[in-house]
Amino acid sequence: YDWARKLGLIRKPSAFISSIVDERGSELMYAGMKISDVFTSNMGLGGVIGLIWFRRKLPDYFCRFIELILMVTADHGPAVSGAHNTIVSARAGKDLQSSLCSGLLTIGPRFGGAIDGAAQKFSWAYDNNLSPQAFIDATRKQKELIPGIGHKIKSLENPDARVTIVKDFVKKHFKSSPVLDYACNVELLTTKKRSTLILNVDGCIGVSFVDLLRGSGVFSLDEANEYIQMGVLNGLFVLGRSIGFIGHWIDQNRLKQGLYRHPTEDISYMNMEYV
Amino acid sequence: YDWARKLGLIRKPSAFISSIVDERGSELMYAGMKISDVFTSNMGLGGVIGLIWFRRKLPDYFCRFIELILMVTADHGPAVSGAHNTIVSARAGKDLQSSLCSGLLTIGPRFGGAIDGAAQKFSWAYDNNLSPQAFIDATRKQKELIPGIGHKIKSLENPDARVTIVKDFVKKHFKSSPVLDYACNVELLTTKKRSTLILNVDGCIGVSFVDLLRGSGVFSLDEANEYIQMGVLNGLFVLGRSIGFIGHWIDQNRLKQGLYRHPTEDISYMNMEYV
Amino acid sequence: YDWARKLGLIRKPSAFISSIVDERGSELMYAGMKISDVFTSNMGLGGVIGLIWFRRKLPDYFCRFIELILMVTADHGPAVSGAHNTIVSARAGKDLQSSLCSGLLTIGPRFGGAIDGAAQKFSWAYDNNLSPQAFIDATRKQKELIPGIGHKIKSLENPDARVTIVKDFVKKHFKSSPVLDYACNVELLTTKKRSTLILNVDGCIGVSFVDLLRGSGVFSLDEANEYIQMGVLNGLFVLGRSIGFIGHWIDQNRLKQGLYRHPTEDISYMNMEYV
Amino acid sequence: YDWARKLGLIRKPSAFISSIVDERGSELMYAGMKISDVFTSNMGLGGVIGLIWFRRKLPDYFCRFIELILMVTADHGPAVSGAHNTIVSARAGKDLQSSLCSGLLTIGPRFGGAIDGAAQKFSWAYDNNLSPQAFIDATRKQKELIPGIGHKIKSLENPDARVTIVKDFVKKHFKSSPVLDYACNVELLTTKKRSTLILNVDGCIGVSFVDLLRGSGVFSLDEANEYIQMGVLNGLFVLGRSIGFIGHWIDQNRLKQGLYRHPTEDISYMNMEYV
């Protein structure tokens, strides 16, 4: 802001600053690019997200990887907290926006949070030159699990198709993927303990995106790190999963489901006598 | 607004108009009353709601009835949609505001909506001089249930304590209660059909509040009706039940409950092959 | 449901039914299609939305049109209610989900609602064989504006690039576009009155999507109409604009903007003395 | 939970545990107290909150202090972020729940957060036997402001009526108030620097509530501290301010205000050319 002020970009103090979209002129602009140019350039939805979130015209493989993440995270069934709350709200007869928000507000540390967590933890370990074993030991010492490692069912022998999709894309299109490679080395050790302690889909997306931000040549290292810290991956998960939540709202309306009430038999009422 | 303009209350056009609270002066004012006077007048929380929602210093029994509604609607257990979604969100590790909103967004036509519905339907029938039987017939003809009538367990023989509390207050403090009396006459007929078709707590609150707004001498009939149409009773339910939802958030945190995932065995997956 | 029951798809009554995504098996499935097949089929994000929202493998131009709508509606600057509330919440230091929801909850009849409104009104008029003039007269008689008609700045002489993008796609890829054609005939008349009374971007998206749902051969007319009534277009707007809202959240964090307080000089305090 | 299990209170594992309200029996119970007893005991709304949040029948002055906090925090005008977003959402034609949530989701570190912050910081300093001067120095060293200290307009000479109301109640009804006394000693020093560096209303509520939880004899010190850490004061602010937000929603509907769009003249568009 100060910098913008000095440059004379801002004359009188205005209450808001905004730097992504300009709707005032003869044509709507995303990060300075006319909407008609957006379409002639064929950048697709990933490109639009690049302009609006990062204020950059991103390379094609970057755009495609953003879309891949959205497709992979679009939904994971009706049982998880977010889909569940969306469904319960839809069945209470609420509109799409309310039901979607009822679901989105459950996304956080325990649901969806492993993507951001993996990105932050693995890049921290990598940047501090911890050996995979040292990283595993350090996490265990803090009595924490490594975010992005482990799966209830999937294992080395029974790999998760989504992980394969992500990895294949990285191998094919990224110039290098040091943090993903590092995470795979961690996986080599954890799966020795237990075959299910694989790099899961959240972890794979998280570390790959770090490699993308850092290695694409579009951002400085500081910028890349700032975006990771800020939670841009959380943004991708929120956006991707919104497809699923809206889908569940449509689905419940299509199926004309009535009000849900959780069965009291499934609740332990631990009432205490008031003092 | 036009009227305010003519009176000269508003000079230059400003983007917002607000008429309930003024924080600019030497003392915070609720509807023109200094906060210190609010306390010396002993109007209590019901009185504060009266000032902020209705811009009126309400009579004492009106204030107490507002508080009674909040106390009666404060919670109804963990099984209903709103409490359930709050609990699921709390167990996903989310903050109080997010969890509360996840629950509040389920309140609507099917959960909580019967209070407003009863107020509107019964006063409509009463104002149109429909006999109780004519009202019952008209509703059945439209293939609708009468909001505020019916209970799963409670009946004439096994009355709901909350209904008794509300009715007793009305009988003791209201000068008259024509819409409640009318609703009780409807109940006389519906309970002949089935003993559980009583005027339930939602219905009782709804019609009593109509009597209060209309009979207190504070509002014109038009004002009273406008508040009913606007959904002020919904506001009371939302505020009252917020006590419960916040309580459930505190409770789940106190009990240190982990992430909830609905059991897939309890979900029928009706997947269709894509065309 | 009954139908599903008869078919024996559902054995014991379970609390939830869900028909879009199955995460239980060896591979995640969207509407019965394995996630790996989703990627080998190259259907893109539009295709994924087709599977999850409509349970159908949609034709390619349908998928591309969904993506086009998301790109066109992705953002419209920081001044509109939804972006504004997201920004105010971001500046209050709130997380991405909370800020996004604070914005999403403003989407409705007056902000974003014209898309659904146009789809419903224009198809109603078209289906009832109203001549364009008869439709205009009917709306004026009800003292309503036609949703999807009119723009503050854009006009016949100064067309909106977004409208051109949408129309060009329709002309190139749809077999026929009766409702869009009808809307253009309405525009011919309204722009005679005033050059700014064009078919705006909301209107153009709304009616084109009706043509798409009805003319793609994928849905029966009843299904197409049900999706319009349900508000699927609202879903597309909500999803598309989420890109912008998340962008504004990132932007305000990048710019390190502090707490916003609306200037009291811009508010008319119309305090009434309490009675 | 384990403890409950051992006691045999919980037989088969159920998905949820809940310990505040039981709606299953012949009469609704708040923390084991029948709703009819709640009313005959005259505990009021503060008492109901005590039962539902703390599972305790609280002493009368405790209940009254809860109500006092709700009354004092009920609203602070239309300019603050939460009221502002509620108003913008109401003007977009949205329902009460959506508008309320749009506002509630702005409550957090910068808006409303000083109450919890003051409670935590001052009790930390008090418990660690820091002298008021040492506490001030420690905070300055961390380049932080003391939450709960400072006001734009109010000062020693021009005291805030709300602070006086809170303090008077404490002095009259609490047996002792060590943390409030400590905070007043801090104020003695900060106001020497600047007359506006008073203990503000957020600070005064925060520290008084610590004294209440600790000194009422109802909770152990651990329980008291757990409630402070958990953010129960945030809960009181959220509940109290909901009165104001709902009031603003009613107010905007009463005033029939139309869609708000922030003036673009008040926004600095800092568009960057895309790279």
Ligand SMILES: CC(C)(COP(=O)(O)OP(=O)(O)OC[C@H]1O[C@@H](n2cnc3c(N)ncnc32)[C@H](O)[C@@H]1OP(=O)(O)O)[C@@H](O)C(=O)NCCC(=O)NCCS
């Ligand atoms: C995914 C997850 C829930 C699977 O759990 P699970 O199969 O039930 O595994 P358990 O919790 O029973 O753990 C089994 C063993 O593996 C270890 N383990 C599990 N996840 C681990 C991790 N992420 N890092 C290190 N060790 C881990 C456990 O400590 C335990 O070791 P122990 O037997 O010596 O006590 C779990 O691995 C996890 O929480 N991972 C981190 C969060 C995450 O990435 N979630 C997104 C999943 S898509």
Ligand SMILES: CC(C)(COP(=O)(O)OP(=O)(O)OC[C@H]1O[C@@H](n2cnc3c(N)ncnc32)[C@H](O)[C@@H]1OP(=O)(O)O)[C@@H](O)C(=O)NCCC(=O)NCCS
């Ligand atoms: C509360 C309620 C769900 C109880 O339902 P229930 O005990 O399962 O009653 P049922 O739905 O089985 O109905 C039994 C009979 O009573 C009738 N009935 C139930 N509620 C009725 C109502 N509100 N008005 C008129 N008739 C009603 C039904 O039509 C049915 O008649 P039938 O046997 O001729 O078909 C139901 O009465 C209701 O929806 N009421 C209106 C909404 C309301 O007030 N909800 C708040 C409750 S606190």
Ligand SMILES: CC(C)(COP(=O)(O)OP(=O)(O)OC[C@H]1O[C@@H](n2cnc3c(N)ncnc32)[C@H](O)[C@@H]1OP(=O)(O)O)[C@@H](O)C(=O)NCCC(=O)NCCS
């Ligand atoms: C977009 C809009 C706000 C532009 O408003 P505007 O340029 O300020 O136009 P005004 O409201 O001043 O109206 C000018 C005249 O056009 C008429 N008019 C405006 N929009 C009209 C519409 N949608 N249908 C029919 N007549 C319309 C007005 O009635 C008025 O006629 P009058 O002079 O005889 O009274 C307005 O056209 C509108 O509300 N359209 C419908 C909603 C919509 O599509 N919104 C999305 C926009 S992207």
Ligand SMILES: CC(C)(COP(=O)(O)OP(=O)(O)OC[C@H]1O[C@@H](n2cnc3c(N)ncnc32)[C@H](O)[C@@H]1OP(=O)(O)O)[C@@H](O)C(=O)NCCC(=O)NCCS
């Ligand atoms: C309330 C508040 C915004 C008032 O700010 P203000 O009057 O504009 O005061 P300023 O920010 O100009 O600060 C003036 C001086 O007082 C000091 N100061 C202000 N608040 C302080 C605090 N809470 N603790 C310590 N010093 C403080 C500043 O450091 C500054 O000192 P300096 O002149 O040596 O740099 C500010 O005091 C504050 O943020 N307080 C903490 C948060 C809080 O309690 N908010 C709720 C208010 S109801």
